[in-house]
Amino acid sequence: MSALDIRNVTKAYGPTTVLDDISLTAESNEFIAFLGPSGCGKTTLLRMIAGLETVDSGQIHIGGQRIDELAPGERGVAMVFQHYALYPHMTIRENMAFGLKNIKTSKTEIDARIGEAARILEIEAFLDKKPGQLSGGQKQRVAIGRAIVKKPDIFLFDEPLSNLDAALRMRTRLELAQLRRRLKATMILVTHDQVEAMTLADRIVVIHGRKIQQVGTPMEIYGRPANRFVASFVGSPPMNFLPVTVSGAKAVATLSDGTVFATAITNLPESRSWELGLRPEHVRVNDTGVSAKVEFVERLGERTLIYARLSDGTAITAEDVGLSRLNMGDEVHLSIDAQAAHLFDADGRGYHAETA
Amino acid sequence: MLSAKAKTQLGNFLFVAPYMFVFAWLLVWPLMSGMGLSLFKADLFGGATFVGLENYGRLLSDPVFLQAVGNTFLFVLLCVPPLAIIPLILALLLNRSTRVAAFFRGVFFSSSVLSVTIVTLIWRMVLIPDGGFVANILAVFGLPPIPFFSDPGIVMGSMAIITVWWCLGLPMMLYLSALQQVPQDIYEAAALDNSRWWTTLTRITLPSISRTVVLVVIMQCVLQFQLFGQPQLITQGGPNGASRPIVLFIFEVGFRRWDIGYAAAASQILFAIILLVTLGQYLLTRKRTGDA
Numbered sequence: 001m002s003a004l005d006i007r008n009v010t011k012a013y014g015p016t017t018v019l020d021d022i023s024l025t026a027e028s029n030e031f032i033a034f035l036g037p038s039g040c041g042k043t044t045l046l047r048m049i050a051g052l053e054t055v056d057s058g059q060i061h062i063g064g065q066r067i068d069e070l071a072p073g074e075r076g077v078a079m080v081f082q083h084y085a086l087y088p089h090m091t092i093r094e095n096m097a098f099g100l101k102n103i104k105t106s107k108t109e110i111d112a113r114i115g116e117a118a119r120i121l122e123i124e125a126f127l128d129k130k131p132g133q134l135s136g137g138q139k140q141r142v143a144i145g146r147a148i149v150k151k152p153d154i155f156l157f158d159e160p161l162s163n164l165d166a167a168l169r170m171r172t173r174l175e176l177a178q179l180r181r182r183l184k185a186t187m188i189l190v191t192h193d194q195v196e197a198m199t200l201a202d203r204i205v206v207i208h209g210r211k212i213q214q215v216g217t218p219m220e221i222y223g224r225p226a227n228r229f230v231a232s233f234v235g236s237p238p239m240n241f242l243p244v245t246v247s248g249a250k251a252v253a254t255l256s257d258g259t260v261f262a263t264a265i266t267n268l269p270e271s272r273s274w275e276l277g278l279r280p281e282h283v284r285v286n287d288t289g290v291s292a293k294v295e296f297v298e299r300l301g302e303r304t305l306i307y308a309r310l311s312d313g314t315a316i317t318a319e320d321v322g323l324s325r326l327n328m329g330d331e332v333h334l335s336i337d338a339q340a341a342h343l344f345d346a347d348g349r350g351y352h353a354e355t356a
Numbered sequence: 357m358l359s360a361k362a363k364t365q366l367g368n369f370l371f372v373a374p375y376m377f378v379f380a381w382l383l384v385w386p387l388m389s390g391m392g393l394s395l396f397k398a399d400l401f402g403g404a405t406f407v408g409l410e411n412y413g414r415l416l417s418d419p420v421f422l423q424a425v426g427n428t429f430l431f432v433l434l435c436v437p438p439l440a441i442i443p444l445i446l447a448l449l450l451n452r453s454t455r456v457a458a459f460f461r462g463v464f465f466s467s468s469v470l471s472v473t474i475v476t477l478i479w480r481m482v483l484i485p486d487g488g489f490v491a492n493i494l495a496v497f498g499l500p501p502i503p504f505f506s507d508p509g510i511v512m513g514s515m516a517i518i519t520v521w522w523c524l525g526l527p528m529m530l531y532l533s534a535l536q537q538v539p540q541d542i543y544e545a546a547a548l549d550n551s552r553w554w555t556t557l558t559r560i561t562l563p564s565i566s567r568t569v570v571l572v573v574i575m576q577c578v579l580q581f582q583l584f585g586q587p588q589l590i591t592q593g594g595p596n597g598a599s600r601p602i603v604l605f606i607f608e609v610g611f612r613r614w615d616i617g618y619a620a621a622a623s624q625i626l627f628a629i630i631l632l633v634t635l636g637q638y639l640l641t642r643k644r645t646g647d648a
Contacts (some may be wrong), residue, residue: 052544073550085541089563098559099549146545 002061003028003186004049004154009058009068011044018044020210022058026154026188026203031180033189033201037233040207046156046190050079063153073102078147079156083163084139086131086146093127096146113149120182121145137168144176148183157189161196176200194234198222206230228348231277237305240278240316241344246271251343251351256312259290261338264353271345278341280305283318285326286335292316294330308332387627394621400614411621421622423597424605425629427512431601432580434516435523439576440569443524447531448561461532468525472585479518480590505591508598515586515599523579527572534568535561570641574634581630602626 004026011019018041026032034042047053049060051072060068067075078099086095093114100110118124121141131139140160147155160176161169177200180187191197197204198218206213206221206229214226225231231239244253244261251268253261253276261276285306292308295315304324308316318334320326343351394411398404415421446464450457467475482489485501494501504514538561546556562569584603587593593600593608600608602622610619 050544050548052547071550072544072547077548079545079548081541081545083539083541085539085545087542087545087560089566090559098546098551102550102552102555150549 002026003030003063004032004188005061005064006045006049007059007061009045009048009060010056011041011048011053012056017210019048022212024205024212024215026186028186029184031187031189031200031202033191033197033204034207035191035194035197035204035234036207036213038192041210042190042192042207043158045207046079046158046188049075049154049188050077050156051075073099076153077156078150078152078154079158080140080143080147080160082159084131084143086139086142088131091128091130092123092134092142092145095131095142096149099146099150110149113151114145117145117148120148120179136163136165137172140164140172144179153186155183155185155187157187159190159192161191161193173199194236198234204234206233208233224352225277225342225350227350228275228277228344231342231344231350235279237280237317239342240276240280240283242276242278242310242314242316244274244276244343246274246343253338253341253343255290255310256314257290257310261336261341263341263343264339265341265343265351266354268343268351269345271347273346275344276341277344277350278316278336280317280319282337282340283316283334284337285318285320285324285332287333289333289335292318292332292334294326294328294332297324297326297328299324306332308334390620390623393617394624396617398615398617400611400616404617407617411618412625414618415621415625420597420600421602421605424600424602425625427597427599428581428583428601428626430512431515431519431583432577434513435519435580436573436576438516438520439523439527439580440573442520443527443572444531444569446524446528447535448557450528451532451535461528464528465525467522470522472522473589475518475522476586476589479514479521483514483517505599506595508595511587511591511595511599515583515590518586519580519583523576527576530568530572531565534565538564566641570637574637577633577637578630581626581633602629 002025006024009022036042055068214230251265296307298305304320306318396404397407483504491501583601587599591599606619606622610616
């Protein structure tokens with residue numbers, strides 16, 4: 001029995017459909033990330049699980065029980081809101097106790113749960129303060145604590161790290177990963193940050209244009225993107241796309257300048273056009289290879305990103321060593337690891353080497 | 357030469373000077389001269405003799421004034437609680453973005469824009485025992501008319517009903533704007549916390565708008581202690597002084613009997629009452645809500 005089972009869920013606001021026939025299951029103790037650009041409906045899907053949005057059609061089941069017609073509090077879920085949503089006039093202790101008091105949990109049980117959550121999250125020191133006296137990171141811990149004490153079947157996180165500064169975000173991300181190991185609960189995280197999704201989730205659900213684009217482990221999403229959108233959305237800097245012509249059983253791709261790559265991809269169908277997808281780490285500056293002109297150099301320290309243009313005008317991003325001496329305007333040669341390449345047909349569907 | 361700091365301070369002062377001048381001229385000066393006047397036996401045609409606190413002594417033993425003070429407190433007690441609670445209920449009901457809600461917000465606010473003359477005209481037609489709206493309805497059920505304006509035990513209640521109807525628009529708007537300041541996600545968190553509507557109202561909504569509740573109560577106290585137009589226009593303070601509030605007393609003494617020193621002394625007492633009541637409420641609520 002799956003922990004969460006979303007069946008053919010559709011949601012529209014007036015004439016605008018935001019989610020169209022979404023189906024998804026999550027196993028018990030699984031960490032799922034909903035990843036997608038702003039406005040793709042990922043938060044709406046989360047809020048439908050929480051009961052804060054109605055479901056137009058379809059069903060949602062948690063632990064085998066249909067919950068999409070229940071009140072939010074009766075679904076066995078706890079949510080951590082983007083802006084924390086702490087009750088400003090209550091102390092931290094009261095904030096955490098509120099939900100438990102409402103279901104008539106005994107005083108000793110409430111105290112025990114708050115004590116445990118406070119210990120895990122290291123917020124014991126300010127249990128008697130009010131939210132206004134805490135920093136953003138501390139409020140975030142309290143919001144997580146308020147979810148933990150409810151011992152929910154599923155934790156829902158709505159972009160929990162987006163209000164934190166870069167350093168704190170990284171630390172909280174790490175803590176979230178540790179917390180997850182300790183709590184052994186099903187968790188769903190909504191994020192537009194691929195690094196969060198890649199580092200935290202067991203499986204990523206990429207959502208775009210009302211539909212689920214792909215569901216897979218982080219490395220599946222990265223290594224075998226189902227389509228051009230997933231390939232371009234996940235990975236930073238994004239994947240290069242070069243128009244090519246394709247021939248042969250083990251596809252041979254030809255650039256417009258005549259350069260030929262033997263890929264490891266087999267069994268391609270017919271398609272009007274093809275694009276070769278290459279991650280920047282598979283395009284390296286070398287002594288030989290495709291010639292290109294450097295347009296911009298980004299020195300990241302441990303590596304250098306080269307934004308260049310091929311002779312036919314196609315933009316390409318390549319990697320060089322950290323101590324690269326290249327400058328804007330230089331002519332370079334790029335060696336391409338065609339074995340790691342992906343191909344995308346005219347509809348954007350992705351094809352990958354068998355052993356990618 | 358002025359130092360740089362002194363120059364800045366002078367510059368700052370110049371910005372507030374026009375306001376300070378008008379404030380001093382139109383508010384501080386009349387207040388002070390009123391206080392001064394209360395120490396004189398004076399009438400409107402000149403001729404003032406200093407009598408010290410004699411006016412205050414007379415007031416405290418004047419049964420008409422004491423009755424007016426009692427009437428005023430009764431009136432405030434009768435109409436401030438409804439004026440704090442009814443607009444809150446209306447605001448809770450109308451705090452939504454539907455057209456119907458917008459229409460009713462307009463309806464309930466519309467009475468506030470009427471002048472006291474219109475308000476009393478309307479309510480005289482509603483409450484008057486001789487062919488009034490309420491009397492007609494009672495007659496349908498075979499009941500006798502209620503003497504809303506002629507029974508000393510009822511007349512202040514009638515004034516309170518009229519006043520609540522007239523004044524509930526502004527508190528409702530204040531509550532509405534306060535309710536709209538409460539972040540929506542708190543309510544969503546409460547829904548996920550299994551909070552029923554009564555719990556949400558008492559533990560989430562009311563604490564979130566407590567400052568506005570205090571503001572409304574204090575503001576209505578200040579306003580309703582100054583009751584004047586309604587009894588002046590409907591009953592002229594009758595029957596038997598049962599609807600004469602302090603301001604009407606001041607008006608009669610000052611502008612009918614021209615004893616303006618005595619009227620000024622009564623004004624000072626009203627001023628002191630309002631000041632004490634509002635300060636008391638302020639201190640009380642500040643203590644209770646703590647640092648919130």
